[in-house]
Amino acid sequence: MTELNADTNARPHPRPGSASRQTWRYAVAGLSASLVGLGLARFSYTPLIPALIAAKWFSASDVVYLGAANLAGYLAGALAARTVAGRIGAIRALRVMMLLATLSFFASSAPVSFTWFFAWRFLSGLTGGIIMVLAASVILPHTSPARRGIVGGVIFAGVGLGVAASGTLVPLLLQQGLQQSWYGLGVLSAVLTLASWWNWPAEAKADTTSAHRAKHHQASLATRALLVQYGLNAVALVPHMVFIVDFVARGLGQGIAAGSRYWVLYGLGAIIGPLVTGHLGDRSGFGPALRAAFLIEAAAVLLPTVSTAPLSLIVSSVVVGGFTPGIVPLVLGRIHELVPHSTEQQRATWSHATTSFALFQAAAAYGFSWIYAQTGGDYLVLFGLGGGAVVLALAIDLGLALTTREA
Secondary structure, three states: OOOOOOOOOOOOOOOHHHHHHHHHHHHHHHHHHHHHHHHHHHHOHHHHHHHHHHOOOOOHHHHHHHHHHHHHHHHHHHHHHHHHHHHHOHHHHHHHHHHHHHHHHHHOOOOOOHHHHHHHHHHHHHHHHHHHHHHHHHHHHHOOHHHHHHHHHHHHHHHHHHHHHHHHHHHHHHOOOHHHHHHHHHHHHHHHHHHHOOOOOOOOOOOOOOOOHHHHHHHHHHHHHHHHHHHHHHHHHHHHHHHHHHHHHHHOOOOHHHHHHHHHHHHHHHHHHHHHHHHHHHHHOHHHHHHHHHHHHHHHHHHHHHOOOHHHHHHHHHHHHHHHHHHHHHHHHHHHHHOOOOHHHHHHHHHHHHHHHHHHHHHHHHHHHHHHHHOOOOHHHHHHHHHHHHHHHHHHHHHHHHHOOOO
């Protein structure tokens, strides 16, 4: 097992209570990073869109492309993360990415040009992709296996906090003005960056142990299947992430205020979700927990196709919101189960998983938008396709379990 400290030979072993406090300090640093690079850098843009158009900073079509720049940057970050970490170190990379994400908020406070804004939106996405790959991978080797689920849940609760902030903090900042909103987000990011700066763990040395080669084929097959499942899960999240507010506001004719309330519920679910799923993974094992998650998520995504009653939409919004970041600690934990003997291989597998998620999510976002236009605005088709994607993910998992002894 990886030691709690990289330099335990040089210092006395910490007392259990001290080690526990240290673990949670690392987890809070990870939460701060995911909040800055993922939560705020991505989700705070959505409620700023109407203000950007109203202030005539950009046209409605330009705003869509600026939003897509963040997704493209996220994919680039997922692909570049291991290279960046190899060149400057993972901890230094995380600090630099948080600084760049913070700088992107201040740089976006004036409409210099479309190219200027596009570059900074791309960069903010890139920081999120790199943080997603590296944050947990530098913390979990310092965490006991019994706590990896809940610690991973704390790290990625920052994504949920960003979703919640997009529906609460940003509207408050907009009362002060559009430029002041960007300043406010930048100041918050700077505070979180500073607070986490000294709370990261020491770099863990990669363990390239080649034991247990007999299980290599099964593990690699299960790992490849997991990458596809994680990508299909990204597809399942898109209908709620992109369309739920518009579905309620225009599709059901209930207005923007009602649609926004469901987005707040989505955000509340996103805060709680990773903590619940991480705890479940610790208790039951990550393989069984992941299957249960796929089943519950499928029901929640498909629920609007069965009923659009307020209670149904509340349940659907909260549950799918919970799985938006909540699936992450489960997939991370499953990777540690499938690749238990090499920290470097775990990091590589998680990088591939993040890339798969980003690719499937971007393709689904554009594909569903095209289908929406082609079907004359049929939202229920989108929920059906999303639900079908996660059902397929579950079927792959069950099929693999039947054909191998893994899991």
